[in-house]
Amino acid sequence: xxxxxxxxxxxxxxxxxxxxxxxxxxxxxxxxxxxxxxxxxxxxxxxxxxxxxxxxxxxxxxxxxxxxxxxxxxxxxxxxxxxxxxxxxxxxxxxxxxxxxxxxxxxxxxxxxxxxxxxxxxxxxxxxxxxxxxxxxxxxxxxxxxxxxxxxxxxxxxxxxxxxxxxxxxxxxxxxxxxxxxxxxxxxxxxxxxxxxxxxxxxxxxxxxxxxxxxxxxxxxxxxxxxxxxxxxxxxxxxxxxxxxxxxxxxxxxxxxx
Amino acid sequence: xxxxxxxxxxxxxxxxxxxxxxxxxxxxxxxxxxxxxxxxxxxxxxxxxxxxxxxxxxxxxxxxxxxxxxxxxxxxxxxxxxxxxxxxxxxxxxxxxxxxxxxxxxxxxxxxxxxxxxxxxxxxxxxxxxxxxxxxxxxxxxxxxxxxxxxxxxxxxxxxxxxxxxxxxxxxxxxxxxxxxxxxxxxxxxxxxxxxxxxxxxxxxxxxxxxxxxxxxxxxxxxxxxxxxxxxxxxxxxxxxxxxxxxxxxxxxxxxxxxxxxxxxxxxxxxxxxxxxxxxxxxxxxxxxxxxxxxxxxxxxxxxxxxxxxxxxxxxxxxxxxxxxxxxxxxxxxxxxxxxxxxxxxxxxxxxxxxxxxxxxxxxxxxxxxxxxxxxxxxxxxxxxxxxxxxxxxxxxxxxxxxxxxxxxxxxxxxxxxxxxxxxxxxxxxxxxxxxxxxxxxxxxxxxxxxxxxxxxxxxxxxxxxxxxxxxxxxxxxxxxxxxxxxxxxxxxxxxxxxxxxxxxxxxxxxxxxxxxxxxxxxxxxxxxxxxxxxxxxxxxxxxxxxxxxxxxxxxxxxxxxxxxxxxxxxxxxxxxxxxxxxxxxxxxxxxxxxxxxxxxxxxxxxxxxxxxxxxxxxxxxxxxxxxxxxxxxxxxxxxxxxxxxxxxxxxxxxxxxxxxxxxxxxxxxxxxxxxxxxxxxxxxxxxxxxxxxxxxxxxxxxxxxxxxxx
Numbered sequence: 001x002x003x004x005x006x007x008x009x010x011x012x013x014x015x016x017x018x019x020x021x022x023x024x025x026x027x028x029x030x031x032x033x034x035x036x037x038x039x040x041x042x043x044x045x046x047x048x049x050x051x052x053x054x055x056x057x058x059x060x061x062x063x064x065x066x067x068x069x070x071x072x073x074x075x076x077x078x079x080x081x082x083x084x085x086x087x088x089x090x091x092x093x094x095x096x097x098x099x100x101x102x103x104x105x106x107x108x109x110x111x112x113x114x115x116x117x118x119x120x121x122x123x124x125x126x127x128x129x130x131x132x133x134x135x136x137x138x139x140x141x142x143x144x145x146x147x148x149x150x151x152x153x154x155x156x157x158x159x160x161x162x163x164x165x166x167x168x169x170x171x172x173x174x175x176x177x178x179x180x181x182x183x184x185x186x187x188x189x190x191x192x193x194x195x196x197x198x199x200x201x202x203x204x205x206x207x208x209x210x211x212x213x214x215x216x217x218x219x220x221x222x223x224x225x226x227x228x229x230x231x232x233x234x235x236x237x238x239x240x241x242x243x244x245x246x247x248x249x250x251x252x253x254x255x256x257x258x
Numbered sequence: 259x260x261x262x263x264x265x266x267x268x269x270x271x272x273x274x275x276x277x278x279x280x281x282x283x284x285x286x287x288x289x290x291x292x293x294x295x296x297x298x299x300x301x302x303x304x305x306x307x308x309x310x311x312x313x314x315x316x317x318x319x320x321x322x323x324x325x326x327x328x329x330x331x332x333x334x335x336x337x338x339x340x341x342x343x344x345x346x347x348x349x350x351x352x353x354x355x356x357x358x359x360x361x362x363x364x365x366x367x368x369x370x371x372x373x374x375x376x377x378x379x380x381x382x383x384x385x386x387x388x389x390x391x392x393x394x395x396x397x398x399x400x401x402x403x404x405x406x407x408x409x410x411x412x413x414x415x416x417x418x419x420x421x422x423x424x425x426x427x428x429x430x431x432x433x434x435x436x437x438x439x440x441x442x443x444x445x446x447x448x449x450x451x452x453x454x455x456x457x458x459x460x461x462x463x464x465x466x467x468x469x470x471x472x473x474x475x476x477x478x479x480x481x482x483x484x485x486x487x488x489x490x491x492x493x494x495x496x497x498x499x500x501x502x503x504x505x506x507x508x509x510x511x512x513x514x515x516x517x518x519x520x521x522x523x524x525x526x527x528x529x530x531x532x533x534x535x536x537x538x539x540x541x542x543x544x545x546x547x548x549x550x551x552x553x554x555x556x557x558x559x560x561x562x563x564x565x566x567x568x569x570x571x572x573x574x575x576x577x578x579x580x581x582x583x584x585x586x587x588x589x590x591x592x593x594x595x596x597x598x599x600x601x602x603x604x605x606x607x608x609x610x611x612x613x614x615x616x617x618x619x620x621x622x623x624x625x626x627x628x629x630x631x632x633x634x635x636x637x638x639x640x641x642x643x644x645x646x647x648x649x650x651x652x653x654x655x656x657x658x659x660x661x662x663x664x665x666x667x668x669x670x671x672x673x674x675x676x677x678x679x680x681x682x683x684x685x686x687x688x689x690x691x692x693x694x695x696x697x698x699x700x701x702x703x704x705x706x707x708x709x710x711x712x713x714x715x716x717x718x719x720x721x722x723x724x725x726x727x728x729x730x731x732x733x734x735x736x737x738x739x740x741x742x743x744x745x746x747x748x749x750x751x752x753x754x755x756x757x758x759x760x761x762x763x764x765x766x767x768x769x770x771x772x773x774x775x776x777x778x779x780x781x782x783x784x785x786x787x788x789x790x791x792x793x794x795x796x797x798x799x800x801x802x803x804x805x806x807x808x809x810x811x812x813x814x815x816x817x818x819x820x821x822x823x824x825x826x827x828x829x830x831x832x833x834x835x836x837x838x839x840x841x842x843x844x845x846x847x848x849x850x851x852x853x854x855x856x857x858x859x860x861x862x863x864x865x866x867x868x869x870x871x872x873x874x875x876x877x878x879x880x881x882x883x884x885x886x887x888x889x890x891x892x893x894x895x896x897x898x899x900x901x902x903x904x905x906x907x908x909x910x911x912x913x914x915x916x917x918x919x920x921x922x923x924x925x926x927x928x929x930x931x932x933x934x935x936x937x938x939x940x941x942x943x944x945x946x947x948x949x950x951x952x953x954x955x956x957x958x959x960x961x962x963x964x965x966x967x968x969x
Contacts (some may be wrong), residue, residue: 053316061283065292097321100313103288111290250582251623 034063034072038079038207045083046243050090057083057101074112078122078208081105085129088136098136105129120159124168126149131172148172149232160168163197164211166190171218174225184225191219213242217249220257229257266304266477269332271295271314275366275811276864279316287311287323302501316344353365360384361441367434370854372909372930377440378419378430381459383854385815386444386770388847389872391906391939392956394419397845397955398444399772400796400821401456404731408459409451411543411576413592414636416613418459420549421521421566422598424829425844430545431570435484435528437461437496444800445772446722446753449674449689449706450619452634455728455749456774463543463574466531467494477509477926477964492533497603499526511960518563519552538579538587545572555602556942556953558880558892560653564602571595576586585622591615592855603653607644607662611732613637628678630689635671640664640732649891650833656889657832666735669696676706682714695729695746702727702746720770722753730780730790739786747790749775767803782826782836794823794840816851834878834897839962842876842898849873868909874902875939883947890946902939907930907957924966932957 037059044052060080064073078223084105088098109126112119130148134140152172155165170190176182194215219234236254240246271282278299279417285292286306293303306312306326314322360381367373367380378394388397395403403426408418409431419427434440441456443451451458467486475482480614484498502523525547533539547570555564576590594613600606617634642664649657676689687708694701706724713719727746734744755770779792798819805812822840850872859865876898883890911928931937938952 012788051317058283058317060287061292061315062281062294064290065283065294094320096323100287100321100323104285104313107288107290114785245580247582247584251584 029161034076034079036206037063041079041083042210044205045086045210047245048090048247050087053083053086053090054093057087066115074116074119074122075207077108078119078125079111081108081122081125082128082208082210085125085132088132093135097150101132102129102136106133120146120155120162120165122252123151123155123158124162124165124239125208127155127172128168131168131175134149135175145176151174161197161200162217163194163201164208166194166197166217167215170215174218174222184214188219188222188226189213191215191222195219213239213246216242217253220253224253224257260873265307266302267306267312267326267329267332268300268302269334270299271316271318271334271336272804273297274335274337279319282314282316282319282334282336285313285315287313315594322741342674343790362439367440371856371911371928372870372907374429374928374930375434376429377432377437377461378426378459380434381440381442383818383852383868383870384442384444385802386457386798387817388819388845389850389870390425390845390847390875391423392937393426394429394456395423396459396865397401397425397798398457399798400794400819400823400843400846401844402773402825402827402845405454405456405728405747406459406748407451407454407457408730409872410461410572410592411463411541411574412588412590412617412619412634413522413574414453414594414613414615415572416594416611416638417552417570417596420523420547420568420570421551422568424827432461433500433525435499436463436529436543436545438464445751445770445774446706446708446720446724448630449676449691449704449724450630451634452672452674452691452693453636453670453728455726455747455776463529463541463576464496466492466533466539467496469519469835471968473966473968475964475966478510479504479734479964496529496531497527507960507962512958514956514958514960515954516554516582516965517552518551518554519565521549521551521553523547523549538577540577541575543572543574547569557651557653559656559890559943559945559947560603560669561942562603562653564600564601566594566598568596568598570597581622585620587618587620588808589616589618591617603647604655605644605646605653607642607646610641612639615686617719626679629675631673633671633673636668637669638667638732639737640666642733642736648832652833654889656886656891658888661738663737664732664735665737666732667697668729668732670694671696678708679712680851685710685712689724691727693727693746695727697729698745700745702748717756720753720755720757721900722751722755725750730788731828734780734788736787739831744780744788744911745778745790747779750775750777765805767801769799769801771799776823776825778814779823779825780828781824782831784836786832788826788831788886792823794821794825794843796823810855810857812855814851814853816849816907818849819847821846834894837897842896844876846876846898847873861876862913863914866911868907870905870907874904877940878900879941880943880947881952885946892943892947902941902952904942905937906933906935907937907938924968925963927961927963928966929961930958931955931957931959 009060037056041053042057044056060076060083062075064080084101087093087101106129107127109122109129113124127148130144134144152169156169159165170187173183174187174191198212198215216235216239222231223235224232236249239249260364273279280295280297280299282295284301284303286303291303291305291829293301295301308326310326312324312326314334316334316336320339322336324334344345362380367375367377370380370383372381373380376394378396382394382396386399390397396406397403398406408415421428439462441460448460468486470488471486473484480502482500486496488494506600525545527545527620529541529543531541549568552563552565555562572594574590574592578588578624580586592615596611598609613636615636617632619632621630629723642662644662645659646662647653647657648660670693672691672693674689676687676693678685678687689706704725704727709721711719725729726749729746730744738863751772751774753770753772755768757768759766774796776794778790779794780788780790783789798817801858802815819844823843824840825843852870854868856866877900878897879895879900880892881895883895884893909930910932913924913926937955938954941950942953943950
């Protein structure tokens with residue numbers, strides 16, 4: 001007895017296809033709301049929902065496929081790079097994908113810098129991206145290390161109170177070996193400066209407005225490295241106020257300083 | 259950033275079943291050159307010189323990189339990144355231990371030729387399932403259909419079939435369209451599943467709609483419409499209605515049986531979804547169904563019409579949230595209400611079944627241990643009133659009639675805990691279930707062990723052992739004649755298996771050998787009731803393989819089964835004089851094998867074909883008859899001592915998809931039982947039982963066509 005058999009077949013086929021179809025079409029619209037997209041991206045990044053970060057990155061890539069220029073196009077490219085940089089910290093992202101995503105992030109930011117060479121946000125993020133590429137492939141340190149240092153120094157020179165430039169500068173100082181100029185004390189100073197800059201900036205700053213969570217976490221790691229467990233704990237708890245779902249902080253960083 | 263003069267590359271993106279993938283982002287590696295695949299999966303990207311590399315990205319699919327070495331059109335297959343995590347809704351952080359589960363997406367169900375887009379029929383095409391008729395019943399590895407538990411988001415569905423029969427029913431009650439996929443376990447399954455003796459079919463409802471969508475469909479057997487409506491970024495609802503009328507279908511094809519009331523019915527469903535960062539995800543789902551049929555039935559020497567009218571309501575509410583990123587908490591509650599009136603010959607029975615169930619689960623990580631734990635409870639109320647033949651199946655009433663009265667209420671409450679940890683190449687999983695069966699007044703403690711040993715990069719061996727308990731069906735608790743103190747049935751599973759690859763890979767093979775020992779099965783006590791003194795065993799081997807070659811997807815399976823038991827189904831009460839020891843049950847089919855092929859034959863045309871073979875099912879022959887004032891009473895030979903001829907069937911289905919802007923048209927067609935072979939599963943007899951004849955196949959060769967519009 002057949003009854004509704006192939007009606008259901010059509011419905012299922014249709015549902016899946018249309019869903020893919022329509023989501024693709026919708027997300028390709030050039031007038032899609034970039035602000036909503038980056039807001040969702042940041043929320044997903046803080047919550048550790050890496051699949052949503054990936055999804056946002058692909059949505060941004062689709063957006064970049066539409067002919068556009070000027071600040072908005074640069075902001076789209078910056079956001080693609082930011083999503084890619086966030087993705088590579090997730091263990092679920094295969095190594096091969098990490099390489100491609102980081103390479104693409106660097107390329108996107110270099111595109112931004114071609115038209116806006118003094119874009120502090122792009123300079124800072126590119127420094128962070130190159131830093132991660134070195135961490136993933138130490139052999140790149142010979143070439144990308146100096147580049148990363150120059151990028152972040154330039155960013156901090158151009159905008160001494162940019163909180164992300166300061167935080168990434170601190171990260172660079174923390175991760176660079178002392179024989180190459182790294183310093184835990186300098187890192188701590190830069191993270192604290194970044195957090196003061198975030199305070200001044202306020203919570204409602206426009207995109208790019210990420211980094212407050214990271215500054216607390218990185219400062220916490222710096223303090224932990226110095227043996228200040230209570231200070232580290234306090235910073236991690238502040239980070240959890242911003243991202244209560246961060247498993248990394250709750251289950252890895254905090255237990256290590258208890 | 260494309261240029262008409264620059265070297266370009268064209269192609270098509272498809273998923274691993276050959277279906278077009280729109281919206282895929284294609285970039286030339288290291289450049290800003292980018293393209294997005296169109297509705298039919300086609301793309302053109304330029305400039306893309308020879309030697310450069312293309313990167314393909316799509317949410318939910320693994321990223322893929324391809325070198326440009328040809329000027330010919332490319333066919334790019336993207337594989338789902340992680341099917342299991344998409345489907346394991348209740349506990350994404352910690353999945354169930356590896357078992358014999360097969361995961362099917364709706365697209366797999368639709369593309370299983372001969373499954374008629376029915377969820378149960380598609381599942382029945384997987385290894386370990388015995389085919390006893392043309393219905394959709396899931397008889398798992400020597401177990402009765404009632405021993406397979408069907409769950410919807412963790413809530414038990416006690417009537418998972420439409421047009422129910424003693425062997426299950428003709429179709430599944432839940433439309434695959436309502437689910438995001440199913441997973442099916444045929445043994446050694448997790449301690450999280452309660453009250454299941456042989457198999458578990460775990461259905462997961464669709465998630466909150468992400469885009470507005472409407473669908474209308476018409477075919478030879480009826481019409482359907484559905485809508486998915488997002489409400490902002492955190493809520494949405496789905497609605498669907500389906501009307502079945504078979505007049506046109508049976509005008510085009512010969513009716514498989516004679517009807518005095520054509521099969522008809524409708525169902526409506528709705529779901530509401532709310533996702534909140536603070537409170538988690540909440541979903542409510544309602545399904546309402548009505549069915550009716552009047553069909554000619556031949557059984558023993560009876561030849562008459564069966565009339566049945568059914569109403570079914572299913573309500574499920576579930577909630578899920580993450581706790582700190584490492585733990586997931588979920589809860590679900592549900593109602594399953596089923597009413598049916600059936601009259602056939604002297605049998606006239608009205609049924610009302612009401613089942614409530616609820617559960618709470620936690621899954622997460624503690625140090626290196628994956629932990630799952632939960633509690634669940636169910637309450638079932640059954641009321642069956644009517645008149646039945648004294649001898650089971652004697653609808654002519656030669657043996658007389660008796661009152662049938664079941665007013666049965668049972669409650670079960672239980673809990674489980676399960677933990678696993680990777681120890682090098684070995685992953686042991688240890689679990690235990692504890693259940694209280696209220697009607698029997700007993701506790702059951704069921705330990706379950708699972709050991710997965712990775713023997714190579716892509717291969718593993720699995721060892722599993724576990725004990726399983728299930729309350730007997732309410733149909734055994736006839737107050738007029740039956741025993742009312744049956745203990746929960748029990749089964750012990752032991753499994754050894756080998757697996758190479760993953761089911762989503764281009765090559766996958768799984769082989770399993772199993773042994774199951776049954777205890778406390780209900781069996782006719784010879785005094786009109788049942789005792790729980792039944793027992794039995796089932797042992798066998800299942801092999802399943804899948805190969806995807808270019809865009810051709812081939813799946814094949816073979817199953818060997820040896821089973822015997824001392825057991826009586828409720829419908830066969832007082833039908834036979836029972837011998838000592840065990841006998842072959844109705845669902846003992848020693849060898850069955852099947853092969854399924856899906857292939858795109860043209861850009862927008864896909865074809866699926868299937869071939870199934872199974873040894874004939876056993877039956878009990880009538881060796882003579884004794885005249886009585888009311889007619890002839892049969893003299894039965896050995897229970898299930900003969901077999902009907904082997905079952906063989908070929909099926910073919912084709913679909914054609916066209917896109918017009920944002921509107922999609924799907925035209926589909928199918929031929930069931932392509933060769934027109936007359937399969938049959940039972941015999942009917944002349945009034946004096948001197949002549950027997952095969953009962954006509956429920957599935958003659960038939961054609962079906964229809965179309966669907968989606969926007």
